[in-house]
Amino acid sequence: MLYGRERERAAVDALLDGARGGRSGVLLLRGEPGIGKTAVLEYAVAAAGDGFRVVRATGVEYEAELPFAGLSLLLSSGLDRLDALPGPQRRSLEGAFGLGEPAGGADRLLTGLATLGLLAELASEQPLLCVVDDVQWLDRSSLDALLIAARRLQAEGVALLLAARDTGAGEGAGGAEVGVGDGGPARPGTAAGPLAGLPELRLTGLAEPDAVRLLDDRSGAARTGPALTGPARRRLLAEAAGNPLALVELPSTEADLASGGLALTSRLRIAFHGQVTGLPPATQTLLLVAAAEENGELDVVLAAAAELGAGADALEPAERAGLVAVGADRRFAFRHPLLRAAVLQRAPLQQRLAAHRALGEALEEGDRRTWHLALAATAPDAGLADALERTAARAEARGAHGGAAAAYERAAGLTPDRDGATRRLVLAAEAATEEGKLELAEALADRAGARTDSVFAHALLDQVRAVAHFWRGAYPAAYRLLLDAAATDIEPAHAARMLLQAFHAAWYVGEEPVATVLDRLAALPLGADEPLAPLARHLPAAVLPALGRPAGSLPDVRATAAAARKAGAESPVDLVQLCGATLVLGRDHETLELAAELTAEARAKGTVGVLPTLQFFLAEAELFHGRHRDAEVTATEGLALARDTGQAQWTSQLASLLACAAALAGADERCAELAAAALVPGSAAPAAGEPWAHWALALLDLGRGRAAAAADRLHTLTTGPYRHHVGATRAVPDLVEAAVRLGEPERAAEPYERFARWAAAAGTPWAEALRLRCQALLGPDELAESAYRAALDLHEGAHRPFERARTALLYGEWLRRERRRTDARPHLGAALEVFERLGAEPWADRARTELTATGTAAPAPAAAEGALTVLTPQELQIARLAARGLTNRDIAAQLFLSPRTVGHHLYKAYPKLGIASRTELAALFRA
Numbered sequence: 001m002l003y004g005r006e007r008e009r010a011a012v013d014a015l016l017d018g019a020r021g022g023r024s025g026v027l028l029l030r031g032e033p034g035i036g037k038t039a040v041l042e043y044a045v046a047a048a049g050d051g052f053r054v055v056r057a058t059g060v061e062y063e064a065e066l067p068f069a070g071l072s073l074l075l076s077s078g079l080d081r082l083d084a085l086p087g088p089q090r091r092s093l094e095g096a097f098g099l100g101e102p103a104g105g106a107d108r109l110l111t112g113l114a115t116l117g118l119l120a121e122l123a124s125e126q127p128l129l130c131v132v133d134d135v136q137w138l139d140r141s142s143l144d145a146l147l148i149a150a151r152r153l154q155a156e157g158v159a160l161l162l163a164a165r166d167t168g169a170g171e172g173a174g175g176a177e178v179g180v181g182d183g184g185p186a187r188p189g190t191a192a193g194p195l196a197g198l199p200e201l202r203l204t205g206l207a208e209p210d211a212v213r214l215l216d217d218r219s220g221a222a223r224t225g226p227a228l229t230g231p232a233r234r235r236l237l238a239e240a241a242g243n244p245l246a247l248v249e250l251p252s253t254e255a256d257l258a259s260g261g262l263a264l265t266s267r268l269r270i271a272f273h274g275q276v277t278g279l280p281p282a283t284q285t286l287l288l289v290a291a292a293e294e295n296g297e298l299d300v301v302l303a304a305a306a307e308l309g310a311g312a313d314a315l316e317p318a319e320r321a322g323l324v325a326v327g328a329d330r331r332f333a334f335r336h337p338l339l340r341a342a343v344l345q346r347a348p349l350q351q352r353l354a355a356h357r358a359l360g361e362a363l364e365e366g367d368r369r370t371w372h373l374a375l376a377a378t379a380p381d382a383g384l385a386d387a388l389e390r391t392a393a394r395a396e397a398r399g400a401h402g403g404a405a406a407a408y409e410r411a412a413g414l415t416p417d418r419d420g421a422t423r424r425l426v427l428a429a430e431a432a433t434e435e436g437k438l439e440l441a442e443a444l445a446d447r448a449g450a451r452t453d454s455v456f457a458h459a460l461l462d463q464v465r466a467v468a469h470f471w472r473g474a475y476p477a478a479y480r481l482l483l484d485a486a487a488t489d490i491e492p493a494h495a496a497r498m499l500l501q502a503f504h505a506a507w508y509v510g511e512e513p514v515a516t517v518l519d520r521l522a523a524l525p526l527g528a529d530e531p532l533a534p535l536a537r538h539l540p541a542a543v544l545p546a547l548g549r550p551a552g553s554l555p556d557v558r559a560t561a562a563a564a565r566k567a568g569a570e571s572p573v574d575l576v577q578l579c580g581a582t583l584v585l586g587r588d589h590e591t592l593e594l595a596a597e598l599t600a601e602a603r604a605k606g607t608v609g610v611l612p613t614l615q616f617f618l619a620e621a622e623l624f625h626g627r628h629r630d631a632e633v634t635a636t637e638g639l640a641l642a643r644d645t646g647q648a649q650w651t652s653q654l655a656s657l658l659a660c661a662a663a664l665a666g667a668d669e670r671c672a673e674l675a676a677a678a679l680v681p682g683s684a685a686p687a688a689g690e691p692w693a694h695w696a697l698a699l700l701d702l703g704r705g706r707a708a709a710a711a712d713r714l715h716t717l718t719t720g721p722y723r724h725h726v727g728a729t730r731a732v733p734d735l736v737e738a739a740v741r742l743g744e745p746e747r748a749a750e751p752y753e754r755f756a757r758w759a760a761a762a763g764t765p766w767a768e769a770l771r772l773r774c775q776a777l778l779g780p781d782e783l784a785e786s787a788y789r790a791a792l793d794l795h796e797g798a799h800r801p802f803e804r805a806r807t808a809l810l811y812g813e814w815l816r817r818e819r820r821r822t823d824a825r826p827h828l829g830a831a832l833e834v835f836e837r838l839g840a841e842p843w844a845d846r847a848r849t850e851l852t853a854t855g856t857a858a859p860a861p862a863a864a865e866g867a868l869t870v871l872t873p874q875e876l877q878i879a880r881l882a883a884r885g886l887t888n889r890d891i892a893a894q895l896f897l898s899p900r901t902v903g904h905h906l907y908k909a910y911p912k913l914g915i916a917s918r919t920e921l922a923a924l925f926r927a
Helices: 006-020 037-051 069-074 076-084 087-096 108-122 140-152 208-222 230-240 244-249 264-277 281-292 298-307 312-320 337-346 349-362 367-376 382-397 401-414 418-435 438-449 455-472 475-486 492-507 511-523 533-547 557-567 573-584 588-605 608-624 628-644 648-665 668-678 690-703 707-719 726-730 732-742 745-762 765-778 781-795 801-817 821-838 841-853 873-883 888-895 899-913 918-926
Strands: 025-031 053-058 128-133 158-165 200-202 324-326 332-334
Touching (some): 006 158, 037 053, 053 069, 069 076, 069 128, 069 140, 087 108, 108 140, 108 158, 140 158, 140 401, 230 244, 244 264, 264 337, 281 298, 281 312, 281 337, 298 349, 332 337, 367 382, 382 418, 418 438, 418 455, 455 475, 455 492, 475 511, 492 511, 492 573, 511 533, 533 573, 533 745, 557 588, 573 608, 588 608, 608 628, 628 873, 690 707, 690 726, 690 732, 690 841, 707 726, 726 732, 732 745, 732 765, 745 765, 765 781, 801 821, 821 841, 873 888, 873 899, 873 918, 899 918
Parallel strands (some): 025 200, 053 128, 128 158
Antiparallel strands (some): 324 332
């Protein structure tokens, strides 16, 4: 029975009602231990009734980290539905649950999307209620997968109800607990706290009337000994402060109420100690074994307890006292997690070690057995250390780097020889880095570094430290560590990988560091059969000329990608930098082709983690080619994936690119919101999307006629530390235009000279067209017309309609100022037509105003071309695939959604388009 909690019941009822109506929802209950979170979960299960399928799990505080243990318990009843998932998703869950061999380099983000798919399958016949208690104690791989699914639930009919404990001062439950809202990143760049951003409801203490009612109702049934007197009763009510567990479990006499200043959680544990101490010794032993066993498996607990002299009959006193219960699934459940913690904490060390040893002997061969034996070990054990390293390697293969780090670290402690232990500490540090546990990674690196003089080991450890610096935004430190590590006496292949990471860090430091890294990369003696050799040759040739440095001839990017694949490079992960490098020197068409190819490959393979990066580069190329709507669709999906998977760097980049698209469309509020989001990174690192965000705001100003504000932003962008970035380079023509409109062309002089050198190095017609446009604006005036005409000629065939229209607009404006109105009209009219077709509203307004000033009545603003403009980016993306004949299930597999969500979006799209079938949809796209 719930006392009070009207607000909580209403929230749960709304969640369940939404699922009954086919909508999905998530709710996180938060609060201190004993505040009633579990009771609200039980209310939800009861309220769901027979109309829901219910799956549930509880996180367990445990000294080891067994990858996907919590998720496998939660979804164990749905394993018969795995065949309904797309191949990569099915294989990811089979590998995570130990039902198949995990593929090397498993993408744990795909496991989260596969979790979404399985939840949707479980809800396909009736609504699904998914209940997870003590989320803070789930193993991290399970938590990540569940949260990725939670953030992408839309129209599956799934109600996901989570409960997590707040961690207050002095009330932490040990190192295994993940703090709510203030934990470390789930992966490099993640926003603070793994549960951040979920809809939540915080439970507080019961109101006094409800607390009194609970105390009165339970006093007879739950308490023994003398009844509380009036003063003691009032004191208990005051000390419990509305905490239901405290009202039920705290001592029942006035003498026992003396707290000694202990925190409430500690006092509750003491109360549970007292309840356990009164039980027979054999029962206490059985409870200790049950508390040490993480899955609550009755058969395993009984077998292990028997080894310690406690038979099955020892269970009955604990059940009679209401401390534990055994469910129909033959699993133990303690009355409260604090009771389990109390059992473990009250036991002497030797008894806990014996319990783990007995559990290890009771389990069959596998990672659980290895972990229990490792937790029982008190001295180095080479065989056990080897087994634990194999456990760590399996965890890494499943994408569970946190579990791998814990296993490698424990294996190091069990390794007899110094070098072997050091090697395992290095592996632990690397795995912790992959998990985003940066402080742990650095601590492990320091421990390993103090134990070895190996040059190679120290280089690897500096790489670990550099990655930690990078994700904190300390780019100069990361750059220097990687550059120095790559310069040591290590194999060129290792040095190449470090230098490729150093290039990423140097990009945010400045031009000189970028050039230094690329010079080093070009000089590496890599053999033709080295997987990274083609990239090491391509990047310097692609980027150094853009910085005004000499470099060798630039090979075709597709030839480079093919050579890298042939040599064994991992595709698409190792090839993604090629997409960005080709943009630096203006080879946008190469990026467009390669990024599209790699994106399709990533979808097919289920390599989800790299998709936001690829989609950023693809959207850039689409935007530069005047395909504004395509860029919006690509970047919108990429932004959702980046947010859902905690990639703060690409969240910032993609939000800023979308801000730029919004600026071109004249969506002022959306542009400002996206730019603001891009400029607030999810970690201590500076916002990666800062250059694009400032360009977006400047474009909005320029389009709206605010030349002074635009010039200020653009001058800072094109002369500051990010002036070599792609967005900053492409923003120079905008600065020239803004400065000339202000009558201050000298503000653009130095950036223009740099841009002219860049355009010459790029050697593409469109880049030269933009340079000529700048030259026409900057003067002298008698050469303006020839420059404009030459620019327009070069624009022909360049497939950049927006830039050609801007050149035509500027030329038409110049002609009108020269009083050549008749000559100006065709150029202004052509510009207006393109701007309206592209939905570039500010630029269309400007062209319309100029056309009117020539004495010609400009046409009224036209609606954006085509019925498809009424669709959201996600609706358009789904409609395109449906028009190609893909089923909802096929579309869901490509876009990492559920089939029901795909159907939901099509259901919303059809009325907007005025159609009722896929046949009509296909015809609409053909038209």
